[in-house]
Amino acid sequence: MTLVLLAVAVWVGGWALNGWLTRGGRERLRAVRVAVPLIFGATILLCWELLVRGLDVPPAILPPPSRIGATFAGNLPVLWGDFVQTILKGAFSGLAIGVAAALAVAVLVDRFDALRRGLLPVGSFMAALPIIGVAPIMVMWFGFGWQSKAAVVVLMVFFPMLVNAVAGLADTTQMQRDLMRTYGAGYWATLGKLRVPAALPFVFNGLKIAATLAMIGAIVAEFFGSPTQGIGFRISTANGALQLDMVWAAILVGALAGSAVYGIITLVERGATFWHPSQRT
């Protein structure tokens, strides 16, 4: 019971601290802007830990974060193998193929207006579908290895990427295109020097969506069949054995990988589209 009361005290204390930090001009400090979300996250973790211990929640329902951390630290080689299998082999190879194919098709679609009017509605329609459902079919075609996961990822990322890239390539004004004409630039020069750079913010936006979809595709496809490693395999087998600390540790791997990829894409975006208004703050 004391632990539960302590959890309440931590919650109130955390909010009081954040409330104090965000008042009276302190919120403009850089350190405060970083600290406030961290304090909030720590508050949640601490409350979780105290409540689980205080209320005697069985670890087969919700393990405390300390135990998840211990499982994560104790199974690093296994989890690293899962990471390599699912993220590096499945998600990344699929992401690379899917994005490259989408960009190539986007240039084609942009060049031929008939293709654009035909493919774009189909593309936006496909982007809204639960494409993850093709996972059992891909596993049947390409086997249990990473190839079938990559195939699912290719299908999942292709259409969002295509729609974004086509929108980006169309994002130049008549004035800019006329200027290129007065320079005597042909189609390829205009494409390389004006339209591709103009499309980059859209491409990066699509890339961020695609990266998350790639993780989801690679993990969920493993639920339909996988070799004896992989994040999705780990989740489904540990789940069946009610080792929920292992499930959470596997999800932590996915979360870390997802955030890291997102961070890398954002950094590259900042470097590549430094001229765009959204990057100049």
Place this chain on the structure above:
Amino acid sequence: MRRSVLPVLWVVLAILVVWYVAAIPMNVREVLTQAERGGAQVWGGTAAERQERSALALVARNPGVAMAGWSQERPRLPVPHQVAVELWQSTVGEEVFGRRGFVQTGEFSNRSLITHAGITLGATVVGFLIGTAAGVLLAIGIVHNRAMDMSVMPWAVISQTVPIVALAPMIVVVLNSVGVQGLLPKAVISAYLSFFPVVVGMVKGLRAPDRMQLDQMHTWNAGTGDTLRKLRLPASVPYLFASLKVAIAAALVGTIVGELPVQRGGLGARMLAGSYYGQTVQIWAALLMAAVLAAGLVGLVGWLERRTLRAMGGAA
């Protein structure tokens, strides 16, 4: 109208043609094995030797036999008309003519895709509504409380980059073990998935009014509640609908994945069962049904969006 529909029809037609053509080499190995069992002469040696040869060569040397790839019972790649027939039989056929169908018993058959689609649809819609309501409430809190804004928003953005769907099997199993079954565990996942897009979109929308408009409300002596009701909420509607379209598609994916670990009906359960028993046509039919569901839901949100924006006097 003709300018916009005709190119789409051409693309769809091209997809169908590619699909039919691809089905022949995709299915040729099984076709040849079956033909061999039936006593036919097949080029390419034994089944083991045929594994070494390319599918295209097998098709070219067995032109007559390979055409049976369009009518196999368990093809690697079923052709569109097979999927259409399966879809028809497991919906209309099952309900109207089946022994357990709607016409005979007054209830939808437990073998029909309509039942399974209904199960999935119910969980999706319930979860979507819960997630949207919670998301809107949290967004209102974030806009009015700076501590909440600075604490929660970074996590809301990060959570979008995390493959949350992977949690689905665990949530279902855990909720099952504490006695919560049926629709609710899946709805929890859908709610969770539709929650964050709504939060992020709504915060942007509620902040859309500029300084000038807020000052105007101020000069009219409007309080926080009045400003919220009369300025912020109306201004946020376009943002809300944009995120609702994302949210409902995510909610459907969440439900389908949530149906994988527990085999109690739904399109996800149907797909997994099909993959266990090699019933490819059944998987494709379930997939098509999920696509119809997704298109219907997103279309419905889009229709509501157009109606609402028109009623509010917007340009769209």
